[in-house]
Amino acid sequence: MKQLTDKVAALTGAGSGIGRALALELAQQGCHLALADIDDSGLQETVDLLAGSNIKVTQCRLDVAKRDAVYAWAEAVQRDHGRVNIVINNAGVALSGTVDGLSVEDYEWIMAINFWGTIYGCKAFLPLLEASGEGHIVNISSVFGLTAQPLMSGYNASKYAVRGFTESLRQDLELTGAKVSATCVHPGGIKTNIAKRSRVDASVATATGGDPGDAVSEFEKLFFNTPESAAKVIINGLRKNRRRVLIGPDARVFDWLVRCFPSGYQWLFTRVVKSRSKAAAKASAAAR
Numbered sequence: 001m002k003q004l005t006d007k008v009a010a011l012t013g014a015g016s017g018i019g020r021a022l023a024l025e026l027a028q029q030g031c032h033l034a035l036a037d038i039d040d041s042g043l044q045e046t047v048d049l050l051a052g053s054n055i056k057v058t059q060c061r062l063d064v065a066k067r068d069a070v071y072a073w074a075e076a077v078q079r080d081h082g083r084v085n086i087v088i089n090n091a092g093v094a095l096s097g098t099v100d101g102l103s104v105e106d107y108e109w110i111m112a113i114n115f116w117g118t119i120y121g122c123k124a125f126l127p128l129l130e131a132s133g134e135g136h137i138v139n140i141s142s143v144f145g146l147t148a149q150p151l152m153s154g155y156n157a158s159k160y161a162v163r164g165f166t167e168s169l170r171q172d173l174e175l176t177g178a179k180v181s182a183t184c185v186h187p188g189g190i191k192t193n194i195a196k197r198s199r200v201d202a203s204v205a206t207a208t209g210g211d212p213g214d215a216v217s218e219f220e221k222l223f224f225n226t227p228e229s230a231a232k233v234i235i236n237g238l239r240k241n242r243r244r245v246l247i248g249p250d251a252r253v254f255d256w257l258v259r260c261f262p263s264g265y266q267w268l269f270t271r272v273v274k275s276r277s278k279a280a281a282k283a284s285a286a287a288r
Contacts, residue, residue: 001085001136001181002239005030008081008132010074010125012064012117013091015042018140018190018234020049021227022088025235027053034077034084036062037091056081064091064117074124084128086238088138089121094198095154101203107154109199114158115165122169126180135180136238139166143188143254147265150273151204170243181241185234186255188248190225208273225250 001007009026013019015037023033023046032055037043040061047059058080060073077084095102095110118139129135144152145159166184173180225248237245246252257265 001134001241004086004235004239006032007085008032008034008077008083009086009088010034010036010077010084010121011088011090012036012062012121014046014059015039016046018187018227018230019088019090020046021231022090022234024049025228025231026086027055027057029235030055031086032056032081034058034060034073034081036060036064036073038063062091064089064120065112067116067120070117070120071124074128077125078128083132084125085132085134086136086138087121087125087129088140088234089118090138090140091117092140092142092158095201096151096198096204097154097201098151098203098207099153101201101206102154106199106201107157110154110158111161114155115161118162118165122165129180130178133179136241137166137169137180137182138185138234138238139182140185140187141166143186143251145184146186146251147254147258147269150270151207167243183237183242183245185237185245185247186251187230188225188246188250188252188254190227190230190247 004026009031011019011022011026011033014023014035016039019037023035026033027050033050035043035046035057036059038061043059043061047057050057058077060076062069062073064070092114093110095106097106122137122139126137129137139162141162142155142159144156145163148156163184163186166182170182173182230247233247234245246255257268261268
């Protein structure tokens with residue numbers, strides 16, 4: 001889809017981070033927007049930033065984990081805009097903790113948003129994309145959909161699931177000759193609020209010997225890229241109909257690691273976490 005002018009894009013997680021940056025970038029391309037987020041105030045801020053743009057913008061408070069709500073939103077977008085050309089399933093959350101420490105409910109929570117929210121978005125909008133004559137689905141996975149990490153089993157599971165689903169979806173669309181395509185995006189560390197809004201189980205402290213809050217701070221140190229740069233890369237990938245889009249040097253390094261060391265990279269990541277835990281413990285002891 002090389003031309004975005006006058007197209008209609010439906011975007012979840014539009015209230016902050018990559019979602020907001022995508023909304024602003026798509027607006028600059030002349031794309032009409034149907035924006036959704038569970039955060040009313042953040043969503044309104046995004047809409048306010050779009051004031052004066054020569055495009056149509058609609059907004060909806062949406063919990064992507066609610067199937068009926070996602071389908072109702074898709075119907076509203078079709079009704080309000082007349083068609084849908086692009087769907088970007090961007091809404092997501094993070095979860096940290098050992099498998100033993102996390103509850104089944106924790107896993108259900110993250111899968112409902114990250115994975116089932118993506119499924120609902122694709123299923124609800126796919127017929128509308130096909131009816132538009134030219135459509136594209138963009139699903140946001142992560143570098144955690146390329147490599148597994150210690151203490152991130154829930155997040156890994158959800159993002160691997162998004163990756164597998166999207167790659168299979170793309171092949172289905174090619175097999176059936178549909179005028180719709182799909183792209184899976186793997187951002188590296190992006191400077192968004194996902195770490196601050198993540199669930200960090202107490203088992204992280206037990207496993208690392210540190211404070212759960214420190215885990216969030218360590219996670220944020222890996223954020224090299226801005227939402228604005230990520231949005232540009234994603235839209236470029238959409239235009240070029242890429243199967244996979246990697247965002248940031250860290251994403252490329254992770255992709256290289258898993259290709260060269262399919263199982264060995266796991267040992268490396270575990271060693272890094274252990275090393276950081278020891279360093280943090282020494283720093284804490286010295287500060288006393």
